Amino acid sequence: MSADTPETSVDYRETVFLPETEFPMRANLPKREPEWLERWARIGIYDRLREKEGRPSFVLHDGPPYANGHLHIGHALNKILKDFIVRSQQMMGHDSRYVPGWDCHGLPIEWKIEEQYRAKGLNKDDVDTVAFRQECRRFAEGWIDIQREEFKRLGVTGKWEKPYLTMDYHSEAVIAEEFMKLLMNGSLYQGSKPVMWSPVEKTALAEAEVEYHDHTSHTIWVRFKIASGDVKPSMNLPIALEDASIVIWTTTPWTIPQNRAVAYGPGITYGLYFVNSVAENSSARVNEALVLADNLAESVKIAAKVENWTRLREVATSEFEGLKLYHPYAGIEGGNGEWDEPVPMLPGDHVTDDAGTGFVHTAPSHGDDDYQLGLKFGLAMTYNVEPDGCYRASLPVFGGQAIIEADGKDGPANVSNIKALHAQGALLAKGKLKHSYPHSWRSKAPLIYRNTPQWFAAIDVKLDDGMGSYGDTIRTRALTSIDTLVQWTPPTGRNRLYSMIEARPDWVLSRQRAWGVPLTCFTKKGAQPTDPDFLLRNAEVNARISAAFETDGADVWYTPGFKEKMLGNIVNPDDYTQVFDVLDVWFDSGSTHAFVLRDRPDGTKDGIADLYLEGTDQHRGWFHSSMLQACATKGRAPYRGVLTHGFTLDEKGMKMSKSLGNTVAPADVIKEYGADILRLWVAQSDYTVDLRIGKEILKGTADSYRRLRNTLRFMLGALAGYSEAEALAPEAMPELERWVLHRLAELDETVRAGYTAYDFQGVFQSLFTFCTVDLSAFYFDIRKDALYCDGPESLRRRAARTVLDLLFHRLTKWLAPMLPFTMEDVWLSRFPGEENSVHLEDFAETPAAWRAPELxxxxxxxxxxxxxxxxxxxxxxxxxxxxxxxxxxxxxxxxxxxxxxxxxxxxxxxxxxxxxxxxxxxxxxxxxxxxxxxxxxxxxxxxxxGEKCERCWKILPDVGSHAHAQTCQRCNDVLG
CATH class of the missing domain: 3.30.2320.20 (Class I aminoacyl-tRNA synthetases (RS))
Known part of the structure; x- marks a missing residue:
């Protein structure tokens, strides 16, 4: 055909080097991801990575989730973040090991078994303890298997076939050993003090097990009549102080029977108020005198429905010294003299005039401030409240009444006290108050402070254990570790944990439950907790216990004859009592550094993790307990770094709740979109704050994924048939390609620095912007013409394909920690083979010489x-x-x-x-x-x-003047 017959169009499509790839546009992740999981397991990716020798270690120690339910979106966020780190550290040249674990003991599991018993009309207390514990073990095992598969489905790499479990026999033995170190170093003691107590669960709770919810409480204003005759009035007035009443205010009427003093604030200004008139239905009385803090008098006047009163004078706090008050129940019918002893007025620095009356009703058995004041002034403790939240049966008037019922609702105790106070003439006013109140995070029931003998770790006792490099007490070691040994991400985590440990009380270690590691200690019969020989401290006994647990688990503690077996030939077993409380589960999880990091072959040489990673609530949970436990038993923090993430919220920023119907289940997201979309949501989010997720957000995430996938698909297609023989050295490339190499060198630094700093949002955003803006919208757009239409030997085309190859090796690896399924798909599309995997690769080295700032x-x-x-x-x-x-x-x-x-x-x-x-x-x-x-x-x-070239579509004057019809010079030459 001659060049002068353009009216006949020639089809040159077969001569153009269009992209060729079998990599599909549609990801079909829900269907294909399980295939990758099966493949990774089949070729043993995780273990093959361990075979790479000479690499520095990096260990992220897994904070154990609880084995009692399907995963929620918070679990997914947590495990995906961990996986980003484990994978990226490995690809940056470390031996990055990850051993997943589970927290298996404790109340949540025990509670589930108790529920099953109650449904069958059985009582847990009638069941053999070992049999009950074995049911708890089976329950945990079942959920571990379920959760393991759910975690693996997220694409999380790790030693899944050999995780750590706090209920493994070795784990239980080590937990007991760690506890016995406290026994031996003198930090363990038994004390009787008020602790957070769950009447529903019948056990003490740690602060980490407490959450706060709105609760409506009864409020009362109560008169305490002055009983002392040695009042020192500052001036002569018709109304003497001894004729007045001291008024207290409380939101816990049930604690009134336990009152042992009234506290005042030494720096508060008080006044004597004479009631002139009252409103209808007021419990105040005309012509009575009340002592109140001046700043709070008006609020009391309103509550008591006082219409008019006169402030007679100021009452100096010196007038309260030595003053005694009648208990409101003094002389109560049926009281049997229980409350006839007057109670003292005492100065207390905790008393303020911010709310109430300026006087604090003091029940040392039911509040920490009250307890501390009682210690200072020798007030008697009371033991009126039983483990189930009822008054002791022998308590006059109120015996057996419940404060909190078994279903978590208020019992009759509060109302009974209000009625009794009214009958006694002691009730000045009453009301209701909605306020934030402590609840169990498991049963969701309200808590009380209850005085009960418990076992504590003293965090301010000097320890002579040879581990004093960072201090000689648990607290000083912890605070020093926080400041000098740990890197905090974000930095605010440091202040949060520091302030908590700086102000915290001794650690309540004991729980009155059955499913856990027992407090492996014995007390001497007849001895007092303060006696030097109260606790049996014997290394040989400890070794026997540890060996028994190692062989048969902690259940052996509950078998008949165990005490005799442990103590025989060492001391007389009859002289000692075996303790049957179990350890706080936070001690279990706080001890994991010992049986995972220290004892496992895939642990660390020094038993210290490079990183702990959990949500912000774990400053009072796992980060906290691990810090205290390790400082007690190894002298320092068990971690070098701590990363915290926020909570998950719905799209409107609301807390997720089944009752609101706004929860997002990981399984549902995976079923619709695939795990890589969920992972991409994490990568795109700022995890240092609370994260939002929902249908619209996930749609946007899926759109970002499609754009990224298209970029990778273009690269695969344009690299079809590429071989190293095509490659050009950078210096032989056009400027545009050298500019891309410069951007790669910049990105290499950005990506490595970002992964090192755990800035996944920064890494992804940099890569996504590069792919969509620098590549798809600029470089690819420009070079499509050369890639499609230049000849195979064209320097421009060879340079472009060389750069595409370099891009491919970097982008797939840089993105692999975040999108492991998709990058494996991309990698194998180009490099098929049963033993191949992008996850066996390291980040490609990028020459610094590629940098060209002037260019x-x-x-x-x-x-x-x-x-x-x-x-x-x-x-x-x-x-x-x-x-x-x-x-x-x-x-x-x-x-x-x-x-x-x-x-x-x-x-x-x-x-x-x-x-x-x-x-x-x-x-x-x-x-x-x-x-x-x-x-x-x-x-x-x-x-x-000019005319349009039918091969490259450029409009040029020379089209139609060459041998090949309707082509330009370039296309004509390529066609030959």
Whole structure:
């Protein structure tokens, strides 16, 4: 066919090097991801990585989730973040090991078994303890298997076939050993003090097991009549102080029977108020005198429905010294003298005039401030409240009444006390108050403070254990560790934990339950807790206990004859009592550093983790207990780094709740989108604050994923048939390719620094922007012509494919920690093979010589000018003047001579994807297009002249003048 017969179109599609790839546009992740999981297990990825020798260790120690239910979105966030770190550290050259674990003991599991018993009409207390514990063990085992598969489905890598469990026999033995270190170093003691107590669960709770919810409490204002005759009035007035009543205010009427004093504030100004008139239904009395803090008198007047009163005088706090008050129940019918002893007035620094009356009713058995005041002044403790939250049966008037019922609702105790106070003439006023109140985070029932003998770890006792490098008490070691040994991500975590440990009381170690590691100790019969020989401290006994647990688990503690077996031939077993409380589960999880990091072959040489990672609630939980436990038994923090993440919320920022119907289950997201979309949601989020998730957010995440997938798919297609023989050295490449190499060198530094700092959002955003803006919208857009239409030996095409190969090796590996399924798919699409995996690779080394800052600066100017041209062409496309940019041949006016030189040094028409382009420094006409953000550049639109090349679609004057019909010179030469 001759060149002068253009009316017959020739189909050159088969001659163009269009992308070729079997990598599908649709990911179909829900169906295909399980195939990758099965493949990774089959070829043993995790264990093969361990075979890489000579690599520095990095260990993220898993905070154990609780084995009692399906995973929620918070679990997914936590485990995905951990996986980002484990995978990225491995690919940056570490031996990055991850041993998943489970917390198996404790009340939540025990509670579930008790519920099953109650449903069958059985009582837990009637069941053999060992049999009950074995049911708890089976329950935990079942949920571990379920959760393991759910975690693996998220794409989380780790030693899944050999996790750690706090209920493994070795774990139980080590937990007991760690406890016995406290026994031996003198920090363990038994004390009787008020602790947070759950009447529903019949056990003490640690602060970490407490959550706060709104609760409506009874409030009462109560008169305490002055009983002392040695009152020292400061002036002669008709009303003497001994004729007045001291008024207290409390939100716990049930504690009134336990009152042992009234506290006042030494710095508060008090007044004597004489009641002149009262409203109807007021419990106040005309002509009575009340002592109140001046700042609170008005609020009391309103509550008591006093219409008018007179402040007679100020009452100096010195007048309270030595003063005694009648208990409100003094002389009560049926009281049997229980409350006839007057109670003292005592100064207390905890008393304020912010709320109440300025006087604090003091029940040392039911509040920490009260307890501390009682210690200072020798007040008697009371034991009126039983483990189930009822008054002891022998308590006069109120015996057997419940404070909190078994179902968590208020019992009759509060109302009974209010009625009794009213009958005694002691009730000045009553009301209701909605306020934040402590609840069990398991049963969700309200808690009380209850005085009960418990076992404590003293955190301020000096320890002579040879581990004093960071202090000689648990508290000082912890505070020193926080400040000098641990890196905090984000840094605010340091202040949070420091303030908690700085102010915390001794650690309540004991729980009155059955499913856990027992407090492996014995007390001497007849001895007092303060006696030196109260606790049996014997290394041989401890070794026997540890060996027994190692062989048969902690259940043996509950078998008949165990005490005799442990103590025989050492001491007389009959002289000692075996303790049957179990350890706080936070001690279990706090001890994991010993049986995981220290004892496992895949642990660490020094028993210290590189990183602990959990939610912000674990400053009072696992981070906290691990710190205290390790400082007690190894002298320092068990971690070098701590990372905390926020909580998950719905799209409106609301807390997720089944009752609100706004929960997002990981399984549902995976079923609809696949795990990589859930992982991408994590990567795109700022985990240092609370994260939102919902349908619309996930749709946006899926859209980002599609854009990224298309970028990778283009690369795969453009690299079809690529071999190393095509590769060009950087110095032989055009400037555009060298600019891409410069960006890769920049990104290499950004990615490594980001992964090192756990800034996954920063890493992903940098890569996503690079893929969508620098590559898809710029580099790929420009080089499609060369890739499709240049000949195989074209330097430009070879350079582009060389760069694409370099891009491929970096992008797939950089993204693999975040999107492991997709990057494996991409990798195997190019490098198939049963033993191949992107997850066996390290991040590619990127030569520093690729950096070219001067070239980058030049190309920044070129890209700015290109934006002005493409914006001008978009105006013409929108107006339907042209259909494609190749129909244009614009004139570009450039004011800056340096920029003009830069543009002339490259094929700017090629960069702008136009068939032709003219550059000039002549002044632009007024009608020229200008982009405000690109000053000094103006564009005059012109259409391209010539014919359209049927192969590359450029419009050029020479089309139709070559051997191959309707081709340009370049295409004609390629066709040969």
């Amino acid at each position: 980058a600066a030049k190309w920044e100017g070129i890209r700015r000018a290109r934006r002005a041209v493409t914006a001008a062409l978009e105006v013409q496309r929108t107006a339907k003047v042209i259909g494609a940019s190749l129909e244009a041949a614009p004139v570009v006016h450039v004011e800056d001579a340096g920029l003009e030189a830069a543009l002339k040094s490259v094929d700017f028409a090629d960069i702008c994807i136009t068939s032709d382009l003219t550059l000039t420094t002549d002044p632009a006409p007024s009608e020229a297009f200008r982009l405000p953000e690109v000053p000094g550049v103006a564009v005059v639109f012109e259409t391209a002249t």
